[in-house]
Every structure is written in C-alpha cells, then in structure tokens.
Amino acid sequence: MVKDRVTVIDIAHAAGVSKSTVSLVLQGSSLVNEATRAKVNAAIRDLGYVYNRSAANLRQSKSKIIGIVVNDLTNSFFAELAVGVDAVVQSAGFVQFLANTGEKIERQREVVASMREHGVSGLIVSPARGTEASDLAPLVDSGIPVVLVVRDIAGAEVSSLISDNHAGAMAAVRHLIERGHQRIAFLGGFPDTAVFEARMRGYRDALIEAGMPAAEALVIGSAPSRAGGVTAVEQAMMLGDRPTAALCFNDAVAFGVCDGLRARRLEPGADFAVIGFDDVIEAKTAVPALTTVSVDPQGMGQRAAELLLKQIKAGKAEPEAIVGSVRLVVRQSCGGQLERKREALA
Amino acid sequence: MVKDRVTVIDIAHAAGVSKSTVSLVLQGSSLVNEATRAKVNAAIRDLGYVYNRSAANLRQSKSKIIGIVVNDLTNSFFAELAVGVDAVVQSAGFVQFLANTGEKIERQREVVASMREHGVSGLIVSPARGTEASDLAPLVDSGIPVVLVVRDIAGAEVSSLISDNHAGAMAAVRHLIERGHQRIAFLGGFPDTAVFEARMRGYRDALIEAGMPAAEALVIGSAPSRAGGVTAVEQAMMLGDRPTAALCFNDAVAFGVCDGLRARRLEPGADFAVIGFDDVIEAKTAVPALTTVSVDPQGMGQRAAELLLKQIKAGKAEPEAIVGSVRLVVRQSCGGQLERKREALA
DNA sequence: TGACGAAATTGGAACGTTCCAATTATGAAA
DNA sequence: TTTCATAATTGGAACGTTCCAATTTCGTCA
Numbered sequence: 001m002v003k004d005r006v007t008v009i010d011i012a013h014a015a016g017v018s019k020s021t022v023s024l025v026l027q028g029s030s031l032v033n034e035a036t037r038a039k040v041n042a043a044i045r046d047l048g049y050v051y052n053r054s055a056a057n058l059r060q061s062k063s064k065i066i067g068i069v070v071n072d073l074t075n076s077f078f079a080e081l082a083v084g085v086d087a088v089v090q091s092a093g094f095v096q097f098l099a100n101t102g103e104k105i106e107r108q109r110e111v112v113a114s115m116r117e118h119g120v121s122g123l124i125v126s127p128a129r130g131t132e133a134s135d136l137a138p139l140v141d142s143g144i145p146v147v148l149v150v151r152d153i154a155g156a157e158v159s160s161l162i163s164d165n166h167a168g169a170m171a172a173v174r175h176l177i178e179r180g181h182q183r184i185a186f187l188g189g190f191p192d193t194a195v196f197e198a199r200m201r202g203y204r205d206a207l208i209e210a211g212m213p214a215a216e217a218l219v220i221g222s223a224p225s226r227a228g229g230v231t232a233v234e235q236a237m238m239l240g241d242r243p244t245a246a247l248c249f250n251d252a253v254a255f256g257v258c259d260g261l262r263a264r265r266l267e268p269g270a271d272f273a274v275i276g277f278d279d280v281i282e283a284k285t286a287v288p289a290l291t292t293v294s295v296d297p298q299g300m301g302q303r304a305a306e307l308l309l310k311q312i313k314a315g316k317a318e319p320e321a322i323v324g325s326v327r328l329v330v331r332q333s334c335g336g337q338l339e340r341k342r343e344a345l346a
Numbered sequence: 347m348v349k350d351r352v353t354v355i356d357i358a359h360a361a362g363v364s365k366s367t368v369s370l371v372l373q374g375s376s377l378v379n380e381a382t383r384a385k386v387n388a389a390i391r392d393l394g395y396v397y398n399r400s401a402a403n404l405r406q407s408k409s410k411i412i413g414i415v416v417n418d419l420t421n422s423f424f425a426e427l428a429v430g431v432d433a434v435v436q437s438a439g440f441v442q443f444l445a446n447t448g449e450k451i452e453r454q455r456e457v458v459a460s461m462r463e464h465g466v467s468g469l470i471v472s473p474a475r476g477t478e479a480s481d482l483a484p485l486v487d488s489g490i491p492v493v494l495v496v497r498d499i500a501g502a503e504v505s506s507l508i509s510d511n512h513a514g515a516m517a518a519v520r521h522l523i524e525r526g527h528q529r530i531a532f533l534g535g536f537p538d539t540a541v542f543e544a545r546m547r548g549y550r551d552a553l554i555e556a557g558m559p560a561a562e563a564l565v566i567g568s569a570p571s572r573a574g575g576v577t578a579v580e581q582a583m584m585l586g587d588r589p590t591a592a593l594c595f596n597d598a599v600a601f602g603v604c605d606g607l608r609a610r611r612l613e614p615g616a617d618f619a620v621i622g623f624d625d626v627i628e629a630k631t632a633v634p635a636l637t638t639v640s641v642d643p644q645g646m647g648q649r650a651a652e653l654l655l656k657q658i659k660a661g662k663a664e665p666e667a668i669v670g671s672v673r674l675v676v677r678q679s680c681g682g683q684l685e686r687k688r689e690a691l692a
Numbered sequence: 693t694g695a696c697g698a699a700a701t702t703g704g705a706a707c708g709t710t711c712c713a714a715t716t717a718t719g720a721a722a
Numbered sequence: 723t724t725t726c727a728t729a730a731t732t733g734g735a736a737c738g739t740t741c742c743a744a745t746t747t748c749g750t751c752a
Contacts, residue, residue, distance in 0.1 A: 005407065007738055018702045023740060033700060048484070051463045054409070055738035057400040058707050061351065065464070073432070074627060079425040086419070086446045090453070095460050098444035100432045107436070114441050117397045118411070138394070226631045259633050281420060282628070285572045287605050353708055364732045369710060379730060401708035404737050 006047045015043040026051065057119055064094045066308060067115035068124045069108060073100040075252065076280050077297050078126060081149065084301020085124060092309055094121075103128045109135065116144070122308045124301075126150045129193060133157075145317035147308045149300065152194055152321075159311065159320040161304045165195055165277075168293035168326035169202025170209075172247050172275045175291075175328060177210050179335065181245040181273060185218040187232040187257055189249030196221070196249060199277065203247055224249050229256020230263075237264060245273035245334070251280045251292055258288075258333065273334040288332035295326050352393045361389040372397065403465055410440045412654060413461035414470045415454060419446040421598070422626050423643050424472060427495065430647020431470060438655055440467075449474045455481065462490070468654045470647075472496045475539065479503075491663035493654045495646060498540055498667075505657065505666040507650045511541055511623075514639035514672035515548025516555075518593050518621045521637075521674060523556050525681065527591040527619060531564040533578040533603055535595030542567070542595060545623065549593055570595050575602020576609075583610060591619035591680070597626045597638055604634075604679065619680040635677035646670055 008026070012019040017036060024032045025040040032040075043049075057063045068085050070078040082098060089096050097120060099111035108128045115123065116138070122145040125136075133155035139146050140157055148160040176184050186203045189196040200219060207214045220235050222228035229248060233256070236243055248254035254276030258268040268274045269288040276283060279294035303324065311317045354372070358365040363382060370378045371386040378386075389395075403409045414431050416424040428444060435442050443466060445457035454474045461469065462484070468491040471482075479501035485492050486503055494506040522530050532549045535542040546565060553560045566581050568574035575594060579602070582589055594600035600622030604614040614620045615634040622629060625640035649670065657663045 005738085009738080019738090020702055020704095020740085021700085024701085027740085031700065036700080050459075050488075052404070052465065052738055053463045054400045054403040054465050055707090056740070058398070058404055058709085059738080059740045061707070063400070073425055073429050074422070076420070076422055076425065079419055079422065082444070083419050083446050086444070090445065090457065093460075095443050095445070095457070095464060097441050098428070098432070099436065099441070100429050102429075111436065111441070114439075117399045118441060119398065119400050142396075226628070230631075255628075256631065259631060262633050282572070285602070285605065287608055351708085355708080365708090366710085366732055366734095367730080370731085373710085377730065382730080398708055401737090402710070404739085405708080405710045407737070 005052075006049050007052070008049075011040065011043040011047055011049050014047060015039045061119075063119045063121050065097060065118065065120045066094055066122045066124065066305075066312075067097040067099070067112075067118075067120040069099045069101060069111055069115075070126045071101050071103050071108075071128045073098075076282070077250070077278050078150075080281065080297035081126070081301040081304075084298035084303075085305040086301075087298075088302050088305040088309070092305075094309070101128045105130050105135075112139065116142075120144070122146070122312045124149060124304050124308055127153055129190070140317075143317070145308055145311035147304050147311075149304045150195070157319050159307060159317065159322070161300060161307065161322045161324060163295040163300065163324040164326045165198035166202040166205070168277065168295070168328070169199040169247060170206040171326075171328045172277075172291075172293055173203050173206035174210075175330065176245045176247070176273055176275065176334065177206065177212070179245075179273065182212070183218065183241060183243040183245070185220065185236050185243035185246040187220050187236060187246045187248050188222045188228050188253030189224050191221045199247075199249060218243055222249075222253065224253060226252050226256040226259070229253035229258075230260040231256075233257040233260035243272075245275075247275050247277070249277060251276035251278045251283050251290060254290055254292065254333070255282075255286065258286075258290075269333045269335050275328075275334055279329055283329075284331070286333075291331045291334040292329055293326055294329045295324065300324055351398075352395050353398070354395075357386065357389040357393055357395050360393060361385045407465075409465045409467050411443060411464065411466045412440055412468045412470065412651075412658075413443040413445070413458075413466040415445045415447060415457055415461075416472045417447050417449050417454075417474045419444075422628070423596070423624050426627065426643035427472070427647040427650075430644035430649075431651040432647075433644075434648050434651040434655070438651075440655070447474045451476050451481075458482075458485065462488075466490070468492070468658045470495060470650050470654055473499055475536070486663075489663070491654055491657035493650050493657075495650045496541070500540075503665050505653060505663065505668070507646060507653065507668045507670060509641040509646065509670040510672045511544035512548040512551070514623065514641070514674070515545040515593060516552040517672075517674045518623075518637075518639055519549050519552035520556075521676065522591045522593070522619055522621065522680065523552065523558070525591075525619065528558070529564065529587060529589040529591070531566065531582050531589035531592040533566050533582060533592045533594050534568045534574050534599030535570050537567045545593075545595060564589055568595075568599065570599060572598050572602040572605070575599035575604075576606040577602075579603040579606035589618075591621075593621045593623070595623060597622035597624045597629050597636060600636055600638065600679070601628075601632065604632075604636075615679045615681050621674075621680055625675055629675075630677070632679075634679045637677045637680040638675055640673050640675045641670065 008019045008022045012022045101108040105128050124147050126149050136156050146158040152160045204214045220232045222232040261268045266272050276290045276292035279292045283290040283292050354365045354368045358368045447454040451474050470493050472495045482502050492504040498506045550560045566578045568578040607614050612618050622636045622638035625638045629636040629638050
C-alpha cells in the first residue's frame, strides 16, 4: 500500500537525466541548465519526492541539526529562551533537538550523548546544576561547537552567553536605596550556584558603595520558585529588624514574595518594595506590575543561536564569552508610579 | 587535529573481529559470545567510538526520532505539554525535534516538511489556527503516524487527544450555579476555534440544564491571553445587567479578568467569581488561587507520546480519538474557602 | 570545416551502518 | 574418527545521497 520511497534515481529516470544532475538541482547549483532544472523540478513534484537528509548527512558528514538542552522547560524563562533559539535556527534552515533535563545530570549526559550520535552540528546548553567541565570535554574534543547559556562552567573551553548578573543586581539595589530604603533583603535562590553568587555579590556591592551595612541575616536562600519566594519572605518577616524592600533571585521568587506579603496583609509596592530578576513575560501584566531586571530571554536565545551558527559556519569554535547587557525595568512593585508612566510612553 | 571519525571497521580491527560482529554487539544481539562482546566493548571505549545514527537510519530506513510541533511555546500550557512528551520520548530512547509555529501556518508547513526530510518516525502536532486536513495528508499517505493534541482537525484521518472541553465547562458552570450565581459570563477566546466552541457549548448546556437563560451578551470573545481577559471583563462590566461570575476560556484569560476586576476595585473571589481552564502551573500559587478546570498538560503530553510510540511500534497507525478526562479544581477565585482546605489536605 | 574553451552532464566510488546468506568453529553423539 | 546440529562469525551487497574526475555538448572563432 505504501509506495516505495522515491529516490533521486527515480526522478532522474523520470526527467531523463542522471542522478548527478538531480543532485545538482537539489543543491541549487548554477551549473545546471534552466530547461533541465525545470524538468527535474517537475518530476520532483509529480513523484512526490522527499529528500532524505540522513543519506546526505552520511555522505557529507555534517548535518543541519543543532541541539538545545535546558535544565527546566517548565520555567517560562527557559521556554522563552527556546523560542528565541527556535526562531533563528529555523530561519537558517536548521532544525533543533530539544531536551529537558529537569536538573538531572544523568539525563543530561544521556541526551548529550544521544544528540552526538545523531550528528548535531552544535549544541546550546543551559547546564544542570553540578555540571563539570569534563562533561563537555568529549564534545569539545570532537570539534562540536557548544554555547553555554545562563550558567557558566568553570574551566570549560566553550563559548558562553551569560547575562550581567552583577551589574543588574547593583542597579536594582541602587534604585531601592535612592527611594530611601534602609533595610534591603536578598531573597531566594540556591546559594551554591554561580548565578546566585553573582547576583548576591551585586546586591552586596551596591550596599557597600552606599556605605550601608550588608547584614548576613538579610540574605535568605530558597528554591528558585514561587513557593520558595513565599517561604523566604516569611522567614524575612520573622526578623527582629524587618526589611522594607527586597531584591529577589528571579521573577518566580518575586511573585512568591508578593503572595507571602499579601498573606500578611501587606501590599507589594505600597508597603514593601519588591524587585525581581529576568523579566519573564508575566512580569509586565502581573498586579502589581513587577519591577525587574530585564534579561530578555528570547533575545538571549537568539543571540546564542546566532553565535552557535557562526561557529558552525566557521568550522572552528573559538571560545567566546559574552555577557549580555541587562537593564532595570521599573514598574509598580517597588512603588514606582512615576517610572511606570515613563515606560508606557517609551 | 581532530581525528578522523572512528567507525565500526576501526573497532573491528582493534578487537580482531569483523565489522558484522561489532554491529551485532552494538545491537545487543544474543548471538555473540560473551568473550568477544567484552573485547569489542573494550575497543569501543578505548577508541572513543560514537555510533552514527545517520548511517543506521539510512540502512534501516527508520529512525528513533519523533517531531513535536506546537503553536505557542511561550504559553506555559504548551511548554508543560512538551515536557510531558519529552519525558516519555527520552525514556523510550527516542529524541525529539521541537518546533514552534507561533500560529503561523506557513511556518508549520515548513517545519513539518523539514521533519519529514529528517525521517521522523512520528509527529505530535498542536496545529496552528486554520490548519486543514489536507496539510497533514502527505504525512498520512506516507504512513507516518500523527497525533493531534489540544485541537482537532475535521476530516484528518489521524489520532487525536483532546481534553473534554464540554464536560469541563459544564462542571464549572454547575459549580457556579450551586453557589447561587444567576448571571454568569463566558469570557475570552477566539470564537472561530473548535476549542472555544466546545467550551462555550458546555457553558450554555449547563445553563439550560438549570433552566436559566443563556444570554448572548454574556458571551464575550477576546484574544486567549491575559491582555484579552482584561478587555473582556471590561466589556462585561459595561453591561446593564452585570454578571457576578465568569467562566474564562483559559487560565491566561482568567488572570487577566482578575487584573481587570482589581482595576475596578473588585476583589476576585470575594466580589466576583472567576473560573479558568487548563490548570497551568501558576494557577495554584496565584493570589487568589485560581479555581480552574484541570487538564494536566504534562500528563496530556505523556499520553500523546505513549500513543504515538504505540503506533510507531505497531507499524500501522489506526486513528484513535481520545478525549482526556478533566476535573474541576476548586480553589479561592470562586469564593471557595472550604474547598480550598479540602484540596490542601489531599 | 576544425579547433577550442566553456557549459552542462555523467558514471562510479564513497559515507557508516545493517542485513543476508554463507562459512567456520564447537561440542556431543555415534 | 566421523557426523551433525548448533553456536559464532563473516564478507559483501545494500540504503540514498554527494563528490570527483571525466566526458559530452555547445557556441564561437579562425
């Protein structure tokens, strides 16, 4: 019932040319005469030919496939990132394998191996917690370009695209200080990650810069999730000397902090200033709209994909470390009525 | 610098056997002697061999690849769906191409064609708006199993996995009626989609069942997004005879409706009952927690993947239409303090 | 008409695997 | 020792493309 696969040979036969000519047409070579090209294309349509990329990949030992592995696709930050990658990858005629590791290092090992077997030309990786440089070594050795996003790995000789967490955190805390806040907390996130480290350092440096004390007690870790935000703010409000504002590890935590505040009959924005990190899509439409450090996940995905494609085209992967610029988007959750208007006009 | 690819022949040579034997080992055949198997495996490790699936696919004319195409990955419903698919697909030793169409039918055509060229064994599709049965015909003709999720397509002879939108909407409206609401609106969604149609019919049927009038004016369409929810509720509140409750097209709309209510100084839950649809991950943690019809996107992705794999294994794709069961999760946004406790205990 | 360079076309050998049919090794029974 | 079934192993032909070197076709000019 299902017809045999039609191959270049079939269409060569139908068009009265050789398979080599058909191959030339397929590749859009300028060597072939217009008339023949038309004949061949007609045959392709008539016979319902579908190109077999496996065969082509085998022969040319290269593919139009890239892989993207993320640690948590349910986090909309990474979903957006994937969308950004997808857009440029598709336009370049590539297609992407996507795998979700759920922070499982074993899963990550498996999917990376599998992608390698499938002959991906490059890989974009947001590594799971605890990934070592040695995990990426086989890739590097075989010359497959890798771009790390979001999280960097010490000692890995691959490109990376990390947002400027330190500068972003500083900007946020400076803003809170300008508004007169004296006790500012840093809430949420796992303390043993590089991202936490960078954001927290930015927080601390801004305090020091302003000659304010950086109290240990005001830094409270938690899971980087909405639920984590709730517990972190609860803990913060138990303190003898309560904070009046907080920079949160990310937007998810910030939303949780808002929930926790409401549970205590405090209105985020009015009674307590909250700033997030990432600028996920919901940040703008939430109530109150979240003041946050914008890292534009989709744009980040695009840049990562562009970098990767560049390296694939170049053949050699010259490691490149890009820190993505970042900007503070002032909305309502830090009490910024004025700034909000300004943003609306922009 | 980069060594030549090592092939079965190299390792056959190193292990002192023939390439056929190596191939047998690779496939875990029981035909090969334990001692030789060990020798071969040692050689594989020593030489750092990596299996070339392109070659295998070519020879066997089948692959361990499936494709998943979704219409909007930025919507966390679909991101969750993808995660569910990913989980079962990975466990089965498959890998997935993922593409985002952004509701662009042209994009969808391209990615489906591309996936076909890459030899996917099956496809899970959440079709873009306006997809026709004929768009899938080439796939069907060539015997590639397709599973439609979320949205069905009339006349397409493929399997589908749709949640029971009608029953879910009825359950939600019945609940509102039991709580004494008399004027219940249906807010949001594009009226020309099958999903809208089904949910709206469920809404209407529940009203009729209770002997209540189903006023046209109370059905207000909009984009199925948070912003759309805001405009829909604004329109609803302009009505002479205002509703006191609403079933929303999906959770995103419901969140928007809550925003719109707050803008009018109405507290969702207390002053106006809101019910969503989908049970996205934020529904539980939002304030107030959203009462919604749970469709468990991740579970749906899993079931879709299982169905697809079953069909791939069977060789023949017997179209199967599954309607996924659905349940009302009562939280706070419809004023259900009591039920909320019950859920917390569960 | 013949010669010649450019344009267009072509056959066959790869790419790395799997599969088939055929061969060889092994061990038990006669 | 021979015989035979069974267990292991093997060479070579595919799979559908691309690439290379070689060939044919063509138009132009002497």
